[in-house]
Amino acid sequence: MRGPDTQLEERDKQSMPFIALRGVSKVYDQLKQPVVALQETDLEIRQREFVSIMGPSGSGKSTLLHILGALDRPSTGTYLLEGVDITALKDKELARVRRDHFGFVFQSYNLFPELTAVENVEVPMIYAGVPARQRRARAKELLERLGLGHRLAHRPLELSGGEQQRVAIARALANGPTMLLADEPTGNLPTEQGRQIMASLAELNEQGMTVVVVTHDPAVAAWGRRLLTLRDGEIVGDEPVSEAPVLRAYLQVAEGAGA
Ligand SMILES: Nc1ncnc2c1ncn2[C@@H]1O[C@H](COP(=O)(O)OP(=O)(O)OP(=O)(O)O)[C@@H](O)[C@H]1O
Ligand SMILES: [Mg+2]
Numbered sequence: 001m002r003g004p005d006t007q008l009e010e011r012d013k014q015s016m017p018f019i020a021l022r023g024v025s026k027v028y029d030q031l032k033q034p035v036v037a038l039q040e041t042d043l044e045i046r047q048r049e050f051v052s053i054m055g056p057s058g059s060g061k062s063t064l065l066h067i068l069g070a071l072d073r074p075s076t077g078t079y080l081l082e083g084v085d086i087t088a089l090k091d092k093e094l095a096r097v098r099r100d101h102f103g104f105v106f107q108s109y110n111l112f113p114e115l116t117a118v119e120n121v122e123v124p125m126i127y128a129g130v131p132a133r134q135r136r137a138r139a140k141e142l143l144e145r146l147g148l149g150h151r152l153a154h155r156p157l158e159l160s161g162g163e164q165q166r167v168a169i170a171r172a173l174a175n176g177p178t179m180l181l182a183d184e185p186t187g188n189l190p191t192e193q194g195r196q197i198m199a200s201l202a203e204l205n206e207q208g209m210t211v212v213v214v215t216h217d218p219a220v221a222a223w224g225r226r227l228l229t230l231r232d233g234e235i236v237g238d239e240p241v242s243e244a245p246v247l248r249a250y251l252q253v254a255e256g257a258g259a
Contacts (some may be wrong), residue, residue, distance in 0.1 A: 017044035024077035037063040052221035055230030103172030107187035142170040162193030179210040222250035
């Protein structure tokens with residue numbers, strides 16, 4: 001039974017941003033001088049958004065992504081996850097928050113070479129304590145969802161780069177995250193395989209997944225709905241992808257390809 005309190009909580013959850021950063025910065029303490037990788041930043045991201053992050057090399061894109069995904073802690077400021085301050089959590093608690101809420105995809109696929117596709121997808125579920133049969137069933141289902149139902153028993157070296165990245169995406173989804181964070185997910189891929197990866201992420205977003213993608217490539221960024229632009233550790237642009245001048249030339253291509 002859903003009492004009025006539960007309904008109220010549900011409503012609050014929907015109006016509340018999934019993530020809110022307040023005055024969050026990241027300073028790396030180098031021996032001689034500190035490096036400000038991220039200046040004091042305010043940012044809100046809601047559930048079901050599809051955010052692209054662009055900016056020159058060294059502008060703080062990966063730093064921001066790592067903080068969003070609780071892989072790294074801010075040097076200053078407050079991180080609210082569904083309204084709850086997670087800044088002060090102990091390492092163990094933060095690891096749990098990370099496991100329960102976030103899935104990560106990187107430029108290099110980081111798969112275990114000796115494990116099959118389905119076994120690779122099972123790995124995070126082992127850590128989460130999911131029973132073996134359930135694990136196997138979910139891993140298969142995720143790989144099928146990503147169009148790899150015919151590659152379950154292949155090892156990474158027997159897969160194309162695009163296929164390996166789709167295994168990595170399936171693995172990132174294993175524990176049912178709310179948000180998928182991808183750092184240059186197409187960086188090692190030929191154009192067509194990269195396009196397929198973005199089509200997969202767009203489909204997941206349409207099914208309700210919150211997606212954040214860091215990329216140098218405007219053709220990749222154009223798949224998103226909101227574009228954040230970083231420069232020198234600062235968010236200097238935050239606009240709908242459809243209105244971003246730098247992406248104008250790529251929008252029709254993305255729409256045509258996505259149709
Ligand atoms: N662990 C670290 N220690 C010290 N400085 C760091 C560390 N990680 C990043 N930096 C510095 O912080 C700044 C931002 O780095 P970051 O990796 O976030 O950039 P980026 O936008 O992702 O760049 P790229 O496009 O090359 O991946 C850079 O000046 C970088 O040298
Ligand atoms: Mg980077």
